[in-house]
Amino acid sequence: MSEKSKATTQTAPPTESSPGHRESSAKEKAWEKNTIQPILEKNPERLAEFTTISGLPIRRLYTKADLPNWDPDRELGFPGQPPYTRGIHSTMHRGRLWTMRQFAGFGTAEDTNQRFRYLTSQGQTGLSTAFDLPTLMGYDSDHALAEGEVGKCGVAISSLADMEVLFDQIPLANVTTSMTINSPAAVIWAMYLAVAEKQGADWKKISGTLQNDILKEYIAQKEYIYPPAPSMRLVIDTFEFGVKNTPKFNPISISGYHIREAGSTAIQELAFTLRDGLEYVEWGMRRGLDIDEFVPQLSFFFNAHNDFFEEIAKYRAARRIWHKAMVERYKSKNPRSWALRFHSQTAGCSLTAQQPFNNVVRTAIQALAAVLGGTQSLHTNSLDEAWALPTEFAATIALRTQQIIAHETGVTNTVDPLGGSYFVETLTNEIERGASDYIEKIDAMGGMVAAIERGYPQREIAEASYRYQMAVDRKEKIIVGVNDFVSEEKPLEILQIDETVAHRQSERLRKLRADRSKSEADRRLNALRTAAKGNENLMPFIYDAVKSYATLGEICDAMRDVFGTYEEVAIT
Amino acid sequence: MPEKKIRVLIAKPGLDGHDRGAKIIARALRDAGMEVIYTGLRQTPEMIASAAVQEDVDVIGLSILSGAHNTICPQLMKLLHDKGMHDVTVLVGGIIPEADIPALKQSGIAGIFLPGTSTQDIIEFIHKRVAHS
Numbered sequence: 025m026s027e028k029s030k031a032t033t034q035t036a037p038p039t040e041s042s043p044g045h046r047e048s049s050a051k052e053k054a055w056e057k058n059t060i061q062p063i064l065e066k067n068p069e070r071l072a073e074f075t076t077i078s079g080l081p082i083r084r085l086y087t088k089a090d091l092p093n094w095d096p097d098r099e100l101g102f103p104g105q106p107p108y109t110r111g112i113h114s115t116m117h118r119g120r121l122w123t124m125r126q127f128a129g130f131g132t133a134e135d136t137n138q139r140f141r142y143l144t145s146q147g148q149t150g151l152s153t154a155f156d157l158p159t160l161m162g163y164d165s166d167h168a169l170a171e172g173e174v175g176k177c178g179v180a181i182s183s184l185a186d187m188e189v190l191f192d193q194i195p196l197a198n199v200t201t202s203m204t205i206n207s208p209a210a211v212i213w214a215m216y217l218a219v220a221e222k223q224g225a226d227w228k229k230i231s232g233t234l235q236n237d238i239l240k241e242y243i244a245q246k247e248y249i250y251p252p253a254p255s256m257r258l259v260i261d262t263f264e265f266g267v268k269n270t271p272k273f274n275p276i277s278i279s280g281y282h283i284r285e286a287g288s289t290a291i292q293e294l295a296f297t298l299r300d301g302l303e304y305v306e307w308g309m310r311r312g313l314d315i316d317e318f319v320p321q322l323s324f325f326f327n328a329h330n331d332f333f334e335e336i337a338k339y340r341a342a343r344r345i346w347h348k349a350m351v352e353r354y355k356s357k358n359p360r361s362w363a364l365r366f367h368s369q370t371a372g373c374s375l376t377a378q379q380p381f382n383n384v385v386r387t388a389i390q391a392l393a394a395v396l397g398g399t400q401s402l403h404t405n406s407l408d409e410a411w412a413l414p415t416e417f418a419a420t421i422a423l424r425t426q427q428i429i430a431h432e433t434g435v436t437n438t439v440d441p442l443g444g445s446y447f448v449e450t451l452t453n454e455i456e457r458g459a460s461d462y463i464e465k466i467d468a469m470g471g472m473v474a475a476i477e478r479g480y481p482q483r484e485i486a487e488a489s490y491r492y493q494m495a496v497d498r499k500e501k502i503i504v505g506v507n508d509f510v511s512e513e514k515p516l517e518i519l520q521i522d523e524t525v526a527h528r529q530s531e532r533l534r535k536l537r538a539d540r541s542k543s544e545a546d547r548r549l550n551a552l553r554t555a556a557k558g559n560e561n562l563m564p565f566i567y568d569a570v571k572s573y574a575t576l577g578e579i580c581d582a583m584r585d586v587f588g589t590y591e592e593v594a595i596t
Numbered sequence: 597m598p599e600k601k602i603r604v605l606i607a608k609p610g611l612d613g614h615d616r617g618a619k620i621i622a623r624a625l626r627d628a629g630m631e632v633i634y635t636g637l638r639q640t641p642e643m644i645a646s647a648a649v650q651e652d653v654d655v656i657g658l659s660i661l662s663g664a665h666n667t668i669c670p671q672l673m674k675l676l677h678d679k680g681m682h683d684v685t686v687l688v689g690g691i692i693p694e695a696d697i698p699a700l701k702q703s704g705i706a707g708i709f710l711p712g713t714s715t716q717d718i719i720e721f722i723h724k725r726v727a728h729s
Contacts, residue, residue: 173612
């Protein structure tokens with residue numbers, strides 16, 4: 025089939041039975057017949073099919089005909105009101121800007137403490153901690169498997185002593201802190217709470233977010249330690265502990281970010297993340313927690329990718345699906361449980377190593393989508409992140425990008441400026457429908473843990489990721505500077521991680537082990553081990569162990585002894 | 597006589613779990629007619645070298661995004677040397693700063709592929725390299 029004939033078939037009316045049946049008005053039909061058809065015969069469109077970056081087909085024009093039976097009162101409501109399509113707050117960014125929360129962490133606790141204080145001095149409004157791989161996997165910096173990885177992808181934290189340095193002179197009573205940690209989240213959180221206590225900050229008032237989303241680790245990022253059931257128990261332990269002790273802290277950030285980075289489509293990102301959310305709700309309820317007590321503290325985290333309108337529609341659909349699930353599926357009575365709050369981060373996987381300054385532009389557009397989609401907080405990536413962790417220079421431009429959007433563009437002057445757009449509303453409906461279909465499929469498999477165990481979301485993502493790579497290799501999808509518009513360039517100056525970090529960390533651990541009371545640490549580790557064999561909430565035991573300066577590795581090992589470790593069946 | 601298939605071990609060393617790249621390469625090489633063994637996550641240099649011997653591979657492809665390449669690559673090259681695997685072609689893909697490339701090549705890494713490389717370029721590289729060895 026020629027390009028031209030393919031292009032013209034797009035305007036053929038769908039049949040009565042097709043799911044996307046669309047009845048256009050007489051005027052629209054006349055426009056297609058008298059204006060479009062003759063033009064297409066002379067000048068076919070650039071592509072046979074226009075699709076989003078996720079492969080969703082996009083029409084030439086959206087009109088009223090795309091929204092049959094669409095009732096704005098039902099589909100949109102008003103900001104701060106169900107179904108929250110237009111945003112969870114009534115005045116949105118007019119009332120308060122999103123939190124500018126730049127993820128940072130490298131080297132030792134001293135190095136990262138310095139970066140935190142620099143970013144805060146530049147107008148950043150919240151902290152976000154990146155941990156190195158040994159910490160993420162529950163190993164101390166001096167473990168054999170940590171070799172070559174200490175302080176590389178984030179900050180090395182092996183004990184409460186490191187955590188005390190990390191937050192030195194940062195008042196935890198006044199700052200909200202996000203911590204990107206999953207399998208050992210309960211341990212790192214216990215360290216944070218111990219520092220807060222030492223600073224005299226009231227646990228009832230401190231606020232921040234623990235990532236603590238183990239399900240997406242099995243699905244996408246693969247930083248798991250224990251098998252799913254004990255991992256879920258630990259997550260629910262943090263929910264239960266939080267309800268009683270830290271009512272303002274978000275014990276989890278249910279994350280689509282990493283699912284998208286692993287190569288999923290926008291619909292998959294949304295569907296798997298929300299289904300993960302439902303899984304946590306159900307496990308929490310099974311523990312006996314009151315849904316309307318713990319769900320208000322669950323938060324979400326989405327990717328902000330390249331396809332501008334698809335992303336905006338994704339955030340709007342996310343709020344609508346969550347509201348519906350809370351009200352209809354779980355009969356929640358508390359509006360705070362219905363409103364989906366989310367953090368967003370621009371897409372790391374969209375950054376190019378080639379012509380890296382172009383990444384500033386990509387990031388700005390992605391960030392704009394997150395803002396127009398009603399984000400509560402945002403991280404913008406730095407231009408050099410396809411090469412290394414960001415330099416201070418690059419990290420500053422990333423923060424400035426958010427400040428320009430907030431203070432110069434005018435997009436914050438009104439709530440949900442794209443609401444009512446035929447295109448955006450249609451796309452919101454389609455993404456909602458696509459994600460709901462996936463959620464039903466996973467329900468039919470017996471829930472997300474069951475779906476993960478049979479490799480279902482992993483396989484769907486691998487398929488989508490391969491499909492996209494092939495489209496890039498065939499130049500069906502263009503990446504500027506990579507498969508088109510290529511040019512020679514000078515190498516970039518990047519951040520070098522001091523190679524003495526591992527050595528300094530090992531020294532510090534040696535000293536810590538010599539100075540603490542070993543018998544006390546052992547006693548508390550044994551108490552944790554015993555509790556892990558039963559059904560008690562493990563948070564108080566972990567907190568006790570942390571306070572005796574038992575190390576992250578020792579605490580995770582105590583639980584490894586009881587829970588065992590998880591190995592996935594690799595899907596390629 | 598049918599041509600012997602090129603045998604490739606795709607490995608993900610270190611603690612990092614970001615396996616998008618490794619999985620795409622494994623599938624692209626398989627689609628290009630090669631015999632591909634994927635080790636799965638968190639392989640030590642010892643595990644990779646043993647698997648390479650056991651599977652008698654022509655090519656080892658390492659995916660490293662974590663910055664641990666300067667530690668992992670020389671260790672693996674030494675182990676391969678000790679095991680007498682002098683002919684195996686070792687490739688690295690991932691996030692590798694340009695300043696680190698000369699030393700990696702010096703240690704015997706045959707090809708280094710940075711973000712943005714097409715799967716076709718890697719397939720062609722392997723075909724040329726294995727045909728000439």
